[in-house]
Amino acid sequence: MRTPLFRRLAATAAALGLTSLGLLGAGAAPAQAAVSDCPTGYFCAWANTDGTGSMFKTQSSKATLGTWDNKFRMIINRTPGFACTFDEPNYEDAAGRYGNDGDPVSIASRSVSSVKIVRTLRECDQPAYPYWISETSPTAAGFGDMNGDRRADVLVRDLVGRLWFLPGDGSGRLVGTGGWNAFNAMVRHGDFSRDNREDVIAREASTGKLWLYPGTGTGGLGARKLLGSGGWNGMNALTGVGDMNGDGRADLYGREASTGKLWLYPGTAGALGTRVLVGAGGWNGMPTIIANGDWSGDGRPDLVAAKTADGMLYRYEGTGRGGLGAGDRLGGGDWEHLNGAF
Numbered sequence: 001m002r003t004p005l006f007r008r009l010a011a012t013a014a015a016l017g018l019t020s021l022g023l024l025g026a027g028a029a030p031a032q033a034a035v036s037d038c039p040t041g042y043f044c045a046w047a048n049t050d051g052t053g054s055m056f057k058t059q060s061s062k063a064t065l066g067t068w069d070n071k072f073r074m075i076i077n078r079t080p081g082f083a084c085t086f087d088e089p090n091y092e093d094a095a096g097r098y099g100n101d102g103d104p105v106s107i108a109s110r111s112v113s114s115v116k117i118v119r120t121l122r123e124c125d126q127p128a129y130p131y132w133i134s135e136t137s138p139t140a141a142g143f144g145d146m147n148g149d150r151r152a153d154v155l156v157r158d159l160v161g162r163l164w165f166l167p168g169d170g171s172g173r174l175v176g177t178g179g180w181n182a183f184n185a186m187v188r189h190g191d192f193s194r195d196n197r198e199d200v201i202a203r204e205a206s207t208g209k210l211w212l213y214p215g216t217g218t219g220g221l222g223a224r225k226l227l228g229s230g231g232w233n234g235m236n237a238l239t240g241v242g243d244m245n246g247d248g249r250a251d252l253y254g255r256e257a258s259t260g261k262l263w264l265y266p267g268t269a270g271a272l273g274t275r276v277l278v279g280a281g282g283w284n285g286m287p288t289i290i291a292n293g294d295w296s297g298d299g300r301p302d303l304v305a306a307k308t309a310d311g312m313l314y315r316y317e318g319t320g321r322g323g324l325g326a327g328d329r330l331g332g333g334d335w336e337h338l339n340g341a342f
């Protein structure tokens with residue numbers, strides 16, 4: 001026979017040496033309540049605040065609640081993410097947001113009519129990805145265009161390690177279902193597999209390995225290929241810059257944390273060749289290094305960096321042979337307060 005939730009709580013409290021039920025929290029639902037009744041991965045609800053009677057449960061969002069309409073009085077969220085309740089059907093009129101901390105709670109609203117089950121909190125009332133709009137480029141090979149529609153695209157990783165492709169029309173598409181939080185550096189801007197499609201390079205935090213994720217040409221990424229077998233955690237900046245040495249293959253710049261040296265890793269046939277020293281030192285004084293294509297208009301990609309010492313932004317013109325010219329001050333100031341720009 002099912003033991004009423006509150007009685008079970010009282011028994012638990014007694015076992016823990018809590019002599020007063022008041023210690024369980026007046027008004028709030030007691031901790032450790034019907035956890036065992038609600039399966040892992042589910043959102044559950046009861047029509048009363050003592051956890052007795054039948055239990056509602058779901059693993060996915062429900063736009064309407066049928067016989068449970070306006071009946072929720074106590075809930076527990078055991079999904080991997082968040083549960084959002086709404087006072088109207090179809091996720092209208094937000095009522096509450098609940099994390100998965102393991103405790104059942106009595107809820108304030110007595111008129112819940114829909115419930116959304118999501119991975120990140122922002123999805124209670126927004127898409128999982130930010131809003132991104134870009135204009136059509138006048139040239140065919142628009143910078144940062146992963147799907148060949150001449151609009152610059154954005155890839156974003158969310159808090160739970162999913163990867164989203166934002167094509168520049170305000171929409172978003174899931175291109176990585178999870179696991180992307182295993183990477184502590186992700187680099188774009190370059191076709192490393194040489195199929196005219198922009199790729200992604202990612203560094204695995206636990207191993208220091210460098211992986212190539214070839215772009216599919218539609219915003220997604222294909223099966224990965226090992227580019228570097230280890231040691232890449234010794235770099236405190238990795239920047240995809242396009243073709244710096246003029247051989248038609250995209251290259252990578254890496255800044256060595258221990259020396260402040262800047263290295264060019266030339267792209268070869270789907271791999272990286274022997275590195276070449278580009279900057280003998282001092283690059284650790286540049287908290288922000290931006291590879292944004294050709295700034296000077298000579299068709300060769302350049303590098304832009306901010307110096308901590310004076311807070312100014314400098315353009316380092318690509319020589320076309322892998323090297324960089326002397327820095328030209330672009331003007332502006334206060335860049336020393338930033339440690340990243342993309």
Ligand SMILES: [Ca+2]
Nearest residue numbers: 145147149151
């Ligand atoms: Ca595009």
Ligand SMILES: [Ca+2]
Nearest residue numbers: 193194195197
């Ligand atoms: Ca490619």
Ligand SMILES: [Ca+2]
Nearest residue numbers: 243245247249
């Ligand atoms: Ca190259």
Ligand SMILES: [Ca+2]
Nearest residue numbers: 294296300302
């Ligand atoms: Ca240039």
